Amino acid sequence: xxxxxxxxxxDELTLPAYVGTEGEIGVDIGNLRASLGVVTVDRxxxxxxxxxSSVSYINGEEGILRYRGYPIEQLAEQASFLxxxxxxxxxxxxxxxxxxAYEDAITQHTLLREDVKHLFxxxxxxxxxxxxxxxxxxxxxxxxxxxxxxxxxxAVDISSRRLIAKTPTMIAWSYKYGVHQPYxxxxxxLDYASSFLRMMFAVPAEDYVADPVVTRTLNMLLILxxxxxxxxxxxxxxxxxxxxxxxxxxxxAGIHALSGPLHGGANQSVLEMLTRIVESGDQIETVxxxxxxxxxxxxxxxxxxxxxxNFDPRAQILKKAAEDVxxxxxxxxxxxDLAMELEGIALSDEYFVERKLYPNVDFYSGxxxxxxxxxxxxxxxxxxxxxxxxxxxxxxxxxxDPDTKIFRPRQxxxxxxxxxxxxxxxx
Ligand code: CMC
Numbered sequence: 001x002x003x004x005x006x007x008x009x010x011d012e013l014t015l016p017a018y019v020g021t022e023g024e025i026g027v028d029i030g031n032l033r034a035s036l037g038v039v040t041v042d043r044x045x046x047x048x049x050x051x052x053s054s055v056s057y058i059n060g061e062e063g064i065l066r067y068r069g070y071p072i073e074q075l076a077e078q079a080s081f082l083x084x085x086x087x088x089x090x091x092x093x094x095x096x097x098x099x100x101a102y103e104d105a106i107t108q109h110t111l112l113r114e115d116v117k118h119l120f121x122x123x124x125x126x127x128x129x130x131x132x133x134x135x136x137x138x139x140x141x142x143x144x145x146x147x148x149x150x151x152x153x154x155a156v157d158i159s160s161r162r163l164i165a166k167t168p169t170m171i172a173w174s175y176k177y178g179v180h181q182p183y184x185x186x187x188x189x190l191d192y193a194s195s196f197l198r199m200m201f202a203v204p205a206e207d208y209v210a211d212p213v214v215t216r217t218l219n220m221l222l223i224l225x226x227x228x229x230x231x232x233x234x235x236x237x238x239x240x241x242x243x244x245x246x247x248x249x250x251x252x253a254g255i256h257a258l259s260g261p262l263h264g265g266a267n268q269s270v271l272e273m274l275t276r277i278v279e280s281g282d283q284i285e286t287v288x289x290x291x292x293x294x295x296x297x298x299x300x301x302x303x304x305x306x307x308x309x310n311f312d313p314r315a316q317i318l319k320k321a322a323e324d325v326x327x328x329x330x331x332x333x334x335x336x337d338l339a340m341e342l343e344g345i346a347l348s349d350e351y352f353v354e355r356k357l358y359p360n361v362d363f364y365s366g367x368x369x370x371x372x373x374x375x376x377x378x379x380x381x382x383x384x385x386x387x388x389x390x391x392x393x394x395x396x397x398x399x400x401d402p403d404t405k406i407f408r409p410r411q412x413x414x415x416x417x418x419x420x421x422x423x424x425x426x427x
Pocket of ligand 1: 261262263292299300
């Protein structure tokens with residue numbers, strides 16, 4: 001690949017260019033400041049690759065998402081979530097024996113220490129599950145000081161397994177605490193999704209056996225969310241990890257990053273938006289007009305994506321799944337009809353067409369979660385549970401890479417020039 005040339009005033013610098021597996025070109029500006037004394041400005045890192053990654057590939061123009069080379073459509077239909085978690089971390093699909101051993105290893109770590117319960121009880125019952133999950137994830141590091149060294153591969157492996165095993169328990173317990181019900185322990189005879197559903201919905205007076213449609217759907221939803229390149233939360237995980245913070249702290253940072261409504265929190269916001277439209281009786285046209293109004297901060301939640309400019313392949317799978325799952329469960333939800341109508345109108349509106357704004361993964365996922373019985377404020381923790389293997393894989397990739405440097409962006413200082421301190425009485 002021919003190098004690139006950067007020109008500034010009289011100076012010129014040759015910059016090496018690299019090509020990724022799928023032909024994407026990256027120009028390395030690593031020597032720019034040292035050579036020419038200038039930095040680049042890139043709002044939202046829209047044009048910046050911090051480094052290389054081999055975990056997932058996204059082509060936003062063509063609507064492609066692959067994990068380790070495997071198309072998301074094939075994984076969503078044929079794989080199990082733990083199989084995908086293995087694939088993302090270790091780079092290859094597991095053999096039957098490897099998958100069995102991995103599932104056993106995860107199963108061994110599903111319990112939380114009994115005293116973790118006190119942590120849950122320190123929160124108000126109204127606490128948002130994302131806040132509880134981030135805090136509990138961070139707290140896990142205090143229980144496993146033996147396995148925190150980011151440079152010890154074996155320790156990282158154990159911590160990664162603990163995280164994947166214990167997160168469903170933490171999520172289910174945050175829910176149980178919120179609804180004043182006793183905690184339900186994991187059942188290691190069940191698969192990952194079924195055990196989680198049981199912890200969520202069983203009560204001592206009545207066991208819960210998940211409908212196979214619900215288990216299958218949850219498995220698919222977790223896979224669809226499992227990784228997505230250098231998104232906001234994965235970047236947060238990597239940034240914290242670049243300082244050699246332990247994996248629990250790094251993942252807790254990712255959970256916080258995911259909680260925002262422009263990122264994972266959008267799935268909750270979509271449902272709230274649809275509910276508001278139904279309750280207010282607003283016309284869809286009024287909502288679309290509001291979303292287009294530059295003076296109104298309202299955005300059509302679940303629409304738009306930094307990378308996808310054609311369609312989000314996850315949203316396509318989910319739109320079809322929403323129809324299928326609701327039919328299979330016998331749920332008639334007016335919010336699904338509303339979402340479809342809203343999508344149809346937005347997709348034919350010039351504003352959305354011009355800006356290439358399409359439904360994203362969060363547009364239909366909430367309707368499915370709702371049909372499965374999850375309350376709205378649990379949607380984003382379900383996203384976190386799915387994204388966990390991606391965060392872990394990217395953190396492991398970064399920690400194992402000898403070329404990793406601590407993330408430390410430059411800035412363009414635009415504050416006051418130097419001035420002298422003015423004593424208090426003279427101000
Ligand atoms: N409704 C109305 N206008 C929108 C929307 C929307 N949902 N999204 C983008 N726009 C407009 C935006 O106002 C801008 O218009 P203009 O060029 O006239 O100023 C243009 O489209 C480009 O938007 P942007 O904000 O520069 O794009 P971005 O890449 O920085 O932001 C986004 C991407 C996902 C944050 C944004 O589309 C958005 O806020 N969407 C709604 C929230 C949402 O659904 N988030 C979930 C994202 S997917 C899953 C995940 O990552 O967690």
